Amino acid sequence: MIACFVTGTDTGVGKTLSSCALLHALARHHRRVVGMKPVASGAEPDGQGGWANEDSLALRAASTLVVPPQLDNPVLLPDPVSPHIAAERAGATVQLAPILQAYQQLAAQADAVVVEGAGGWQVPLSPRLRIADLAVALQLPVVLVVGLRLGCINHALLTAEAIRASGLPLAGWIASRVDPQMREPEANLAYLRQHLGAPLLADLPWQAQPDARAVPVQLPTAWQ
Template sequence: MTLGVFVTGTDTGVGKSLASAALLHALVRHHPRVVGMKPVAAGAEWHGGQLANEDAVALRAASTVAVPPELDNPVLLPDPLSPHIAAARAGVRIHIPAIVQSYRQLTERADAVVVESAGGFHVPLSDTETGADLAQALGLPVVLVVGLRLGCLNHAALTAEAIRARGLTLAGWVANRVDPQMRAPEDNIAWLRQHLGVPLLATLPHQPRPDARALAALYQLPPDWT
């Protein structure tokens, strides 16, 4: 049976892609065929002769299975904006059932799939649906990436509450030191350990040049993921 994990964050820019890529490298020690998925990506640049999103490219680099882009990044939007705005500008409708179908096809090709959300948990995908609706449709255990900076405690607590309100399992969280100047980071981590009530899977240091493969060694995976 394929392991599936949904990675979300306390906000945009908290290092979800880095945490997801490192998680893929950690999972490959137990699951030979791993693949990352970026269901909705806003912002495209030229990579290797084709338009692609940098987050999707990072996940592909950490995957051991090559799949068509319509499976690992079914919605690619040109503008780096909130998905609902980028989709409207591109004349695209983000269709959650189609994304779920792409995910199911990935599970037929891989032993583990790491799905990285766009933005925060409730990022708008349309006027009526958000990333939370996508997470609920997939029904996967959720990993919360907390960007360690001032304000992260409130953002983490609210996001954890929103995840659980959807009936989803918060399987663990990742602390990412996005602000190297943050004061009392260990005190913040201690509060989050106590109040999130789920395992801290990894604490990622601040790196000028992040190395997802090296960071994989910092992960402590839940027993049922190995």
């Protein structure tokens, strides 16, 4: 079974689009592919009398395996704010055990699982728990989504350093062109390719209407 944990240099850098692109790429090699959003902040009506998060809905649309919501999104918080604040507002505490149990059930059914984090690597889930703690508990290789904009080199290198310091491998990274007005994007991309120490899996162009199916992804050989 193949699995990875997708994190970003910040919030809003294209983690969901990247995760969906990874799912589509994995589905070309594996039959049972599923996305997971362990913790999601911000719920909207799902059209079926329930509630769902827009990131979770996108991951489900890109998956080939249909699972109950409590498995692919075990923690759904109503307010679209930082998870630890959303949990406090909801009178809840995000805990690792239910998330790990849901992941194990997904992994038992799937050929490949893409787990998308929330925000960046150090985003808090509770007063004592961060996204990094969740990734370490899952023990998955990490894919880093780098939002190409001013400051991205510093953010990318610091995040890559933190990932490796946690003991997890950086399996690859994805460049996400979130700022169409960015100056010298190619020079920034070239520097990151030289210094991140991990393969570039995809270069996501800026799209007014993002389409994950149209993104070419070079999967690591072991994932094919």
